[in-house]
Amino acid sequence: MGAxxxxxxxxxxxxxxxxxLLAGAPVFAQAPRxxxxxxIVVLDAAHGGDDAGAxxxxxxxxKSLTLAFAVKLRSLLTARxxxxxxxxxxxxxxxxxxxxxxxxxxxxxxxxxxxFSDTGSGVHLFVSDxxxxxxxxxxxxxxxxxxxxxxxxxxxxxxxxxxxxASLPITLGRTALAGIDSMACPAVAIEIAPERTPGSVAVxxxxxxxxxxxxxxxALAAALLVWRTEARP
Amino acid sequence: MIPRHQTFLFVLLLLAxxxxxxxxxxxxxxxxxRLLEGEDSAPTQAPAxxxxxxxxxxxxxxxxxxxxxxxxTLPLPADPGARARAILGKLLDLYAAPGAVHPVPGGAASxxxxxxxxxxxxxxxxPAKPASSARPAASPSTISAPSSxxxxxxxxxxxxxxxxxxxxxxVPSEPTTPQLAVINLTGAFANNHPSGLEAETxxxxxxxxxxxxxxxxxxxxxxxxxxQPRPTLAGHAxxxxxxxxxxxxxxxxxxx
Numbered sequence: 022m023g024a025x026x027x028x029x030x031x032x033x034x035x036x037x038x039x040x041x042l043l044a045g046a047p048v049f050a051q052a053p054r055x056x057x058x059x060x061i062v063v064l065d066a067a068h069g070g071d072d073a074g075a076x077x078x079x080x081x082x083x084k085s086l087t088l089a090f091a092v093k094l095r096s097l098l099t100a101r102x103x104x105x106x107x108x109x110x111x112x113x114x115x116x117x118x119x120x121x122x123x124x125x126x127x128x129x130x131x132x133x134x135x136x137f138s139d140t141g142s143g144v145h146l147f148v149s150d151x152x153x154x155x156x157x158x159x160x161x162x163x164x165x166x167x168x169x170x171x172x173x174x175x176x177x178x179x180x181x182x183x184x185x186x187a188s189l190p191i192t193l194g195r196t197a198l199a200g201i202d203s204m205a206c207p208a209v210a211i212e213i214a215p216e217r218t219p220g221s222v223a224v225x226x227x228x229x230x231x232x233x234x235x236x237x238x239x240a241l242a243a244a245l246l247v248w249r250t251e252a253r254p
Numbered sequence: 255m256i257p258r259h260q261t262f263l264f265v266l267l268l269l270a271x272x273x274x275x276x277x278x279x280x281x282x283x284x285x286x287x288r289l290l291e292g293e294d295s296a297p298t299q300a301p302a303x304x305x306x307x308x309x310x311x312x313x314x315x316x317x318x319x320x321x322x323x324x325x326x327t328l329p330l331p332a333d334p335g336a337r338a339r340a341i342l343g344k345l346l347d348l349y350a351a352p353g354a355v356h357p358v359p360g361g362a363a364s365x366x367x368x369x370x371x372x373x374x375x376x377x378x379x380x381p382a383k384p385a386s387s388a389r390p391a392a393s394p395s396t397i398s399a400p401s402s403x404x405x406x407x408x409x410x411x412x413x414x415x416x417x418x419x420x421x422x423x424x425v426p427s428e429p430t431t432p433q434l435a436v437i438n439l440t441g442a443f444a445n446n447h448p449s450g451l452e453a454e455t456x457x458x459x460x461x462x463x464x465x466x467x468x469x470x471x472x473x474x475x476x477x478x479x480x481x482q483p484r485p486t487l488a489g490h491a492x493x494x495x496x497x498x499x500x501x502x503x504x505x506x507x508x509x510x
Contacts, residue, residue: 074489075449083449136490138450140316145452192319196455197492199485212451222317 070114121203143190150195183244314456364443454491466499
């Protein structure tokens with residue numbers, strides 16, 4: 022019995038070796054490359070629940086517009102291959118700390134806090150006014166953004182360029198916003214105001230104008246595409 | 255027949271009633287006279303006040319998100335708290351006026367009190383490096399925050415305004431000990447303030463910058479509403495933060 026097995030092994034040994042080599046070739050060819058890191062964007066639709074935000078002249082609450090805009094922007098970013106997380110998908114109350122927790126857990130490459138206002142004109146871009154600080158293993162919760170301020174300013178630069186390319190009025194500023202200040206990611210607060218005729222208070226594009234919202238969303242998506250390219254080595 | 259003692263008692267009571275009536279009438283006349291004299295003693299001349307002094311207000315503008323210095327003259331009290339309250343009240347009067355470019359209802363009565371404490375160090379961080387890529391390519395409007403960070407005014411590309419501290423003349427020479435100013439606002443002011451990141455930020459920054467421009471010792475500002483801490487001014491700008499005013503000298507506004 023043992024002699025028979027040995028005879029078979031000798032007879033078919035070369036064939037088995039050849040099979041293994043042939044099977045191995047495609048295995049090495051199809052070896053999975055290193056997975057590309059996900060580009061994660063966190064969209065924070067401001068307010069929600071009992072916190073209605075600003076009562077806008079159109080009669081809508083700010084919380085409704087921010088949620089609708091977040092949904093619109095999410096679809097644009099998803100179509101461009103980005104992973105999008107939203108802090109809320111419905112009319113629910115979320116504290117600033119919870120918003121920051123969601124952003125920090127995601128380890129996102131961009132965090133956008135979305136707001137609407139009747140005041141001013143065009144798009145207002147705000148970065149935390151915390152002074153920049155070196156990054157460390159442990160960041161104070163209330164000033165975590167200080168380690169990311171320079172990246173946030175760089176991200177604001179991308180938004181600024183894209184919005185200018187879309188011929189939208191822009192205001193840049195620094196502010197103290199509780200949710201943003203605790204985010205450990207490049208974070209920008211974006212406030213959308215009606216587009217007004219330069220030098221006048223006449224409204225050119227209202228807040229609830231879908232075309233206006235689309236222009237802003239497209240510009241933001243374009244800026245994030247550039248940001249993704251720069252963020253990857 | 256009426257007994258004699260009863261007749262005597264009746265006459266006595268009658269005389270007493272007449273006497274008391276006369277006294278009452280006289281007292282009424284005296285009170286009336288005092289009232290008239292009180293009216294006459296009302297001041298016919300304005301009380302002596304301190305001479306008007308020049309102050310600088312950093313007035314916000316919603317249309318471009320800028321703050322522009324405005325020179326005003328105002329009689330200022332000697333007490334620093336009352337002086338600060340008068341200056342900030344003048345700024346809020348501008349915002350409450352019809353046609354204001356940064357409309358906020360309330361006016362001077364919105365500030366209940368301003369008091370001062372020794373300033374404390376806040377951030378023990380390395381000096382910030384400006385992020386060159388964040389600088390605007392063209393010339394968008396810029397809101398400069400009262401932060402000590404180096405990026406504060408990096409985005410300003412318009413005409414830089416004069417150092418507000420150099421334009422003020424209302425402040426006598428004082429020691430240079432840094433101070434924390436605590437501004438106590440009324441609840442009505444916060445409740446009626448327009449809600450929005452830009453509007454709230456501009457109000458806070460203009461209050462801080464105006465205070466620093468006229469009282470250079472003030473390097474930090476905190477806010478209370480009805481004597482209590484409040485999370486936000488009107489839903490956005492953080493009011494629990496200590497705001498730094500030391501770098502507001504570079505406040506600049508530019509047209510888009």
